[in-house]
Amino acid sequence: MKIKPDIDLSQFNDANGEFTEESKQKLRAYADGYYESLAGKKSAINICVCMLKGQVNQKLEDDRMPSYKAIEKFFATEEFEVAKDYDLELKRFEVATKIFDLEMSLGVDMNIYEQVQYVDDFEKVYRQLTFYFRRIQLSMSKPVQKEILTYIRGKKLSVITVVEILFDCDLGSKERIASKLADLYIEQGMTKQALYILGVAKEHCRSEYRYDLEMQRRKIAESV
Numbered sequence: 001m002k003i004k005p006d007i008d009l010s011q012f013n014d015a016n017g018e019f020t021e022e023s024k025q026k027l028r029a030y031a032d033g034y035y036e037s038l039a040g041k042k043s044a045i046n047i048c049v050c051m052l053k054g055q056v057n058q059k060l061e062d063d064r065m066p067s068y069k070a071i072e073k074f075f076a077t078e079e080f081e082v083a084k085d086y087d088l089e090l091k092r093f094e095v096a097t098k099i100f101d102l103e104m105s106l107g108v109d110m111n112i113y114e115q116v117q118y119v120d121d122f123e124k125v126y127r128q129l130t131f132y133f134r135r136i137q138l139s140m141s142k143p144v145q146k147e148i149l150t151y152i153r154g155k156k157l158s159v160i161t162v163v164e165i166l167f168d169c170d171l172g173s174k175e176r177i178a179s180k181l182a183d184l185y186i187e188q189g190m191t192k193q194a195l196y197i198l199g200v201a202k203e204h205c206r207s208e209y210r211y212d213l214e215m216q217r218r219k220i221a222e223s224v
Helices: 021-062 065-074 078-086 088-106 119-137 142-155 159-168 174-187 191-204 207-223
Strands: none
Touching: 021 065, 021 078, 021 088, 021 119, 065 088, 078 088, 088 119, 088 159, 119 142, 119 159, 119 174, 142 174, 159 174, 159 191, 174 191, 174 207, 191 207
16 A cells, blocks of 8 residues: 655644654644554455456456446546555556557557556556666666667567657656657667657656757658
């Protein structure tokens, strides 16, 4: 079970904004109450999480387009809104529904639901891609960075999957990662995918990076 890390500690300060011994006591009392409350909810939350995962897994196992399209309905329910913040696999799978919609609209050959059998399979893909993104972020050696493409090909992941996970994950320097990813795709002769990465990156990036990404995109487009 996940615990949301979004408690505003300033509420425990005194009138002058100082964190005092009394503040510590207030924080400890709050934490005790919070965990007691969470313990009381744990069984219900676990049941809700298991139910949602079971429903989604069943649709994935059906391996049919109508079943795939029905998955999104589960993520529009009140149960999901309650459960998603307590289960990482379930929360991350919400990204898969967005990827699927984009893949359908752009007519990819194989969609993300055809690449995973269960909810936790997508979380593994998410985690592994983030691991490879970090290699690029840290400017590790070129052969080590290029291993991401071996993984992508092996898993038959669309460039849509790669980009959506990149901009959903918690890494920094995403503009630089996207730029280097585009270069790696270009080296494999995958121009269309490289242009897609840069186009999406330009929409999501900070304003100071847009010019460089656009120049990189134009350079690639002109060389085709």
